[in-house]
Amino acid sequence: MESFARKGAAAGRSISGVGADALNGGPLLESANNGDRLALNAAGTWTAERAGELEGLIGRVIARHPKVGGVDIDMRRVERLDTFGAWLLERLLRSLKAAGGDATITGLPEHYRGLVAQACECNRAAPAAPRRNALIVALAVIGRTVGQIGQDIGAVVAMIGALASALGRAVAHPRTFRLTSMVHQMDRVGWRAVPIVLLITFLIGGILAQQGLFHFRQFGADVYVVDMVGILVLREVGVLMVAIMVAGRSGSSYTAELGSMKMREEIDALRTMGFDPVDVLILPRVLALIIAMPCLTFLGSMAALYGGGLMCWLYGGMSPEVYLSRMQEAISLNDFAIGMIKAPFMALIIGVIAGTQGLEVKGSAASLGLKTTDSVVKSIFLVILLDGVFAMFFASIGM
Amino acid sequence: MTELGNDAVIRVRDLVVGFAGAAPVLDRLSLDVFRGEILGFVGASGAGKSVLMRTIIGLVPKREGLIEVFDVDVGAASESARRSIERRWGILFQQGALFSALTVLQNVQFPIREYLDLSDRLLDEVALAKLEMVGLPADVRDKYPSQLSGGMTKRVALARALALDPEIVFLDEPTSGLDPIGAGEFDDLIRTLQRTLGLTVFMVTHDLDSLHTVCDRIAVLAEGRVITAGPIPTMLASEHPWVKSYFRGKRSRVDGARAA
Numbered sequence: 001m002e003s004f005a006r007k008g009a010a011a012g013r014s015i016s017g018v019g020a021d022a023l024n025g026g027p028l029l030e031s032a033n034n035g036d037r038l039a040l041n042a043a044g045t046w047t048a049e050r051a052g053e054l055e056g057l058i059g060r061v062i063a064r065h066p067k068v069g070g071v072d073i074d075m076r077r078v079e080r081l082d083t084f085g086a087w088l089l090e091r092l093l094r095s096l097k098a099a100g101g102d103a104t105i106t107g108l109p110e111h112y113r114g115l116v117a118q119a120c121e122c123n124r125a126a127p128a129a130p131r132r133n134a135l136i137v138a139l140a141v142i143g144r145t146v147g148q149i150g151q152d153i154g155a156v157v158a159m160i161g162a163l164a165s166a167l168g169r170a171v172a173h174p175r176t177f178r179l180t181s182m183v184h185q186m187d188r189v190g191w192r193a194v195p196i197v198l199l200i201t202f203l204i205g206g207i208l209a210q211q212g213l214f215h216f217r218q219f220g221a222d223v224y225v226v227d228m229v230g231i232l233v234l235r236e237v238g239v240l241m242v243a244i245m246v247a248g249r250s251g252s253s254y255t256a257e258l259g260s261m262k263m264r265e266e267i268d269a270l271r272t273m274g275f276d277p278v279d280v281l282i283l284p285r286v287l288a289l290i291i292a293m294p295c296l297t298f299l300g301s302m303a304a305l306y307g308g309g310l311m312c313w314l315y316g317g318m319s320p321e322v323y324l325s326r327m328q329e330a331i332s333l334n335d336f337a338i339g340m341i342k343a344p345f346m347a348l349i350i351g352v353i354a355g356t357q358g359l360e361v362k363g364s365a366a367s368l369g370l371k372t373t374d375s376v377v378k379s380i381f382l383v384i385l386l387d388g389v390f391a392m393f394f395a396s397i398g399m
Numbered sequence: 400m401t402e403l404g405n406d407a408v409i410r411v412r413d414l415v416v417g418f419a420g421a422a423p424v425l426d427r428l429s430l431d432v433f434r435g436e437i438l439g440f441v442g443a444s445g446a447g448k449s450v451l452m453r454t455i456i457g458l459v460p461k462r463e464g465l466i467e468v469f470d471v472d473v474g475a476a477s478e479s480a481r482r483s484i485e486r487r488w489g490i491l492f493q494q495g496a497l498f499s500a501l502t503v504l505q506n507v508q509f510p511i512r513e514y515l516d517l518s519d520r521l522l523d524e525v526a527l528a529k530l531e532m533v534g535l536p537a538d539v540r541d542k543y544p545s546q547l548s549g550g551m552t553k554r555v556a557l558a559r560a561l562a563l564d565p566e567i568v569f570l571d572e573p574t575s576g577l578d579p580i581g582a583g584e585f586d587d588l589i590r591t592l593q594r595t596l597g598l599t600v601f602m603v604t605h606d607l608d609s610l611h612t613v614c615d616r617i618a619v620l621a622e623g624r625v626i627t628a629g630p631i632p633t634m635l636a637s638e639h640p641w642v643k644s645y646f647r648g649k650r651s652r653v654d655g656a657r658a659a
Contacts (some may be wrong), residue, residue, distance in 0.1 A: 048515055048564050055521050083596070087528050088521075114595035122528035171640035363545025364499035 019326065027054040027085070029061055037070040043077035046085025058092045062099075070097050076107030086112070116234040144356035152356075152378075158350075159356045162278045170283065183286035189250040190292030196249070197296050198303045201241055205233060205304030209311035222316055226323055227330035229308035232337040238301035240387060243346040246293060251354040254285055255375035258358025259368045267359070268382075277359070282305060286351030294340055294345035301339060334399050342390050346383045353379040407431040407467075408567060408599050409455060414464035416447070416454050423462065424450050426623030432567075437593055437600040439610045441645065442620030443535040448603045449493075451620065452569055455601075456490060457481070468567070486514050489560030493575065495552040498546035503530065503555050504540040510562045526640040529558040534588060550581045554588075561592065574609055582606060586613045607646075619645075 027050045028043040040061065046054060046350060073089070075081075081089075089105070170177040212225035213229045251257060261267050267277050305327070312318040357375035361368050409432035417423035424447040432438050435627055442448045453459040455466055457473060466473050468484050474486065476599045485615065489510075497506050507526040511517065517525075527537060532552040544552060553573060560568050573589065574582035586606075610617055610633060618628040621641050627633065634646045 048511075051515060051521060051525075052517050053516060083528060083532070083561075084521075084525055084564065087525055091524070111597065118532060118595055119528065122531045123524055364543060366500040367545075 004138065014100065015307075026050065027057060029054075029057045031061055032063070037072060038065055040071060040073045041077065042073060042075050042089075045078075045080040046078055046088070047080050047082045047334075049346060051084040051088065054088050054208060058088055062092065062095050065099075067099060068260055070101050071103040073105045074107050075105055075109070075112075075324040078109070078112075081112045081115060083115065083119065086115045086378060087122065089116065089227045090119040090122070113343040134303055140281060155356045155360070156352055159278075159282075159352050162276075163283060163290055163352065163355075166278045166283045167287075169279065176279070178284045182288050185285050185288035186292050188253075189246065189294055193249060193292070193296060197242055197245060197300045200245060201238060201300035202307040204237060204241055205229065205307030206311040208232060208237070208304070209308035210315055213312065213316040217316075221297065222318070223322075223326055225316065225317075226308075226326040227314060229312075230305065230327050230331040231335055233301055233304040233308065234331060234339045236339070236387065236391075238304055239297045239339045239342050239346065240383070241304075242293065242297045242300045242343070243350065243383045244380055246289065246296065246347070247350045247383060248376055250289065251350045252372050252376050253378050254351070254354035255372045256359075258282075259361030259371055262359060262361045263368065263394065275354040278355075279391065280353070282355040286348065286355065289347040290344045293350075297339060297343040299335075307360045338390075340397060345386060345390075349382045349386060350379045406434045408434050408469060409601065410465070410467040410470075411451075411455065412465040412467075412518040414451075414454065414466065416450055416459060417462055423430075423623060425454070427464070428620075428624050430618055430625050432599060432601055433616075435565075435593075435597060436600055436615040437589070437602060437613055439614035440601065440603045441605065441610065441617060442619065443641065444569075446620050447623065448620055450499050452571060452601065452603055457485075457581070458487070458567060464605065486563055487538070487565055488569065489565035490569045491553070491556050491560045491571060491573055493571040495544070495556035497552060497556055497559070499544050501545060502543055503535075504549070506544070506555060507558050507562050510559065511608065514563060526558075529561055530555070532561070532592065533558045534584070549576045550585070550623040553577065553585065557588070557592075561596070563596070567599045567601060570600060570604070572603055572605065574604065574606045579608070582608065583612075589613055 016186045026044045027046050029043075030041040030043075032041070044050070073092070078085075093103045093105075105116070105233075209225055209229050211230050215224060216222055216225050216228075258267075261281070267281075270277050270280055309320060309323045309327075312323050313320055354375050357371040357378070361371045409430070411428060411430045414425055414428045415423050418427040428451065430451075434565070440448055440451070450459055453645070454461050455473075456467070461474065469487065471480055471484060472586075473481065473484060473601050474592065490531055498509065499504075507529050508522050511525065513565065523589060527540065530535070530540065535554050535558070537556070538549065539547070544555070547555065553576075557568075557570075557573070574585050577585060586609050589600060591600075592598060593613075602609070602614065614631075616628060617634055618625050619634070619637075619639075619642050620626070621639070625635050626639055627642060631646075634642060637643060637646070
């Protein structure tokens with residue numbers, strides 16, 4: 001008689017102590033040749049905790065007896081059996097039968113019969129289709145991504161159209177416009193964003209001035225730092241920094257908010273009551289952004305100029321009077337206007353992307369996270385792209 | 400079911416549970432759940448059925464009282480003792496509470512992976528076997544929870560609750576949101592699995608059909624306590640006004656049978 005002791009069997013425990021071992025909980029499967037038939041004696045606990053050991057035992061039995069005429073499995077000494085044990089027994093039976101033998105189970109306790117019968121019916125279906133060629137999968141991914149980009153562009157255009165028609169309805173019937181909602185959103189995305197916008201743009205202005213002073217000083221052009229800070233902040237950096245902050249702060253919150261409303265069927269509920277979600281939810285939010293963005297841009301630009309001036313004074317030794325008079329010469333109203341003109345367009349982009357992504361959220365929590373990320377990434381990308389387009393436009397009209 | 404009697408797997412004594420600053424929801428509640436039975440737990444909406452279930456499984460803290468599961472006081476148990484108890488029960492939440500980022504198969508495998516060290520092959524086979532046992536076709540394995548119907552979600556959640564072959568399963572309104580046919584099938588499924596796996600089932604439910612067809616015993620919660628417990632005849636004989644209107648009211652089976 002040969003015995004397959006369980007993996008990691010306690011040292012010193014003899015194989016003859018099978019009964020005691022079984023009581024201690026280890027699964028056991030002994031095999032003995034009985035004429036041309038193989039006799040397997042099962043014992044111990046055949047449960048989930050021991051399933052790993054049991055799988056090893058069964059694998060070794062199958063490996064040692066690749067060709068058998070018939071097998072009798074005696075389950076009399078099995079103490080406990082659960083679905084894991086029952087399935088492994090079924091797996092043993094199937095591989096023995098597949099090798100051409102027949103197999104019988106004897107001594108199975110009455111209360112485990114249902115379980116074994118149930119395991120017998122499991123996993124009969126053909127396994128899942130094999131994986132396809134990696135090249136085809138890669139091509140399919142590329143194809144799907146291209147299609148997705150097309151759909152995204154379509155969705156953004158559709159959202160702009162829907163917003164325009166919602167705005168038209170609001171102008172035609174001003175009473176239907178949700179003013180309260182818009183004011184509430186302006187408080188959220190405008191007023192409450194002021195401190196962080198001021199802080200960050202102030203620091204950026206200071207850093208720009210410090211870097212300028214450090215490098216311009218080498219060829220005695222300190223005073224041109226004021227030109228650089230003034231033009232850069234008013235035309236580009238002020239509005240871009242604010243747009244990036246608004247996209248991260250408010251665009252993401254819009255997407256998450258709309259997405260969770262979509263998940264909880266609130267948007268469907270609105271539709272069935274005859275409301276267009278664009279009218280009720282998206283138009284007030286986008287308009288709030290369009291109004292708040294220029295205000296934030298103005299405040300942010302001023303904070304950056306102040307930070308730049310402070311740095312010129314403390315680090316560069318340039319008195320505030322000199323800074324201000326130099327600033328007056330260096331910048332024109334055009335520089336200021338360019339920054340302010342761009343702000344509402346960037347707000348529109350952020351709002352449209354946030355709304356589109358929010359409505360694309362599907363049922364799962366993962367999809368909400370994915371769309372919120374998408375919303376921020378896409379709006380920042382488009383804001384920068386738009387900034388480039390504006391730069392070309394203003395250059396060509398000589399502003 | 401032959402061992403009914405002193406073999407209580409869950410023993411609750413004088414349990415008081417309440418939220419800060421409010422009157423207690425459960426007031427000196429005592430309840431036994433015996434090995435191998437299906438206990439139906441009923442009570443008015445807001446009476447505290449779910450609170451009791453969540454207190455037993457440790458999601459809601461208790462103020463006073465004793466909760467014993469498998470003869471271990473869960474309030475005083477060490478972290479490792481608690482984990483070994485948690486491994487021996489499975490919970491079906493009312494909305495299924497499937498992990499939306501995982502596929503159906505991964506949902507069922509999740510607790511198995513956490514507690515046991517098994518080969519990938521065995522993990523797949525056992526999880527698929529569980530899905531088949533709850534009556535789901537093999538092709539749902541790669542779907543995500545958001546793609547499932549209500550009945551399928553409940554079945555997957557049951558398969559996940561059964562993943563580790565628990566001894567107790569807690570079911571929170573398992574048939575709510577299912578049509579009567581689906582609910583009947585689910586009742587049968589619970590009955591069959593309870594027999595084959597030797598489960599003890601603690602079922603919070605409102606479904607009178609479930610109470611009549613699958614529950615061995617019913618416990619009624621009112622006024623923060625278990626006011627009566629026993630099989631259907633005990634319920635029908637009870638003179639407590641709430642129990643009376645629940646089991647002998649307009650929607651009860653007794654009345655329906657009388658009309659027929």
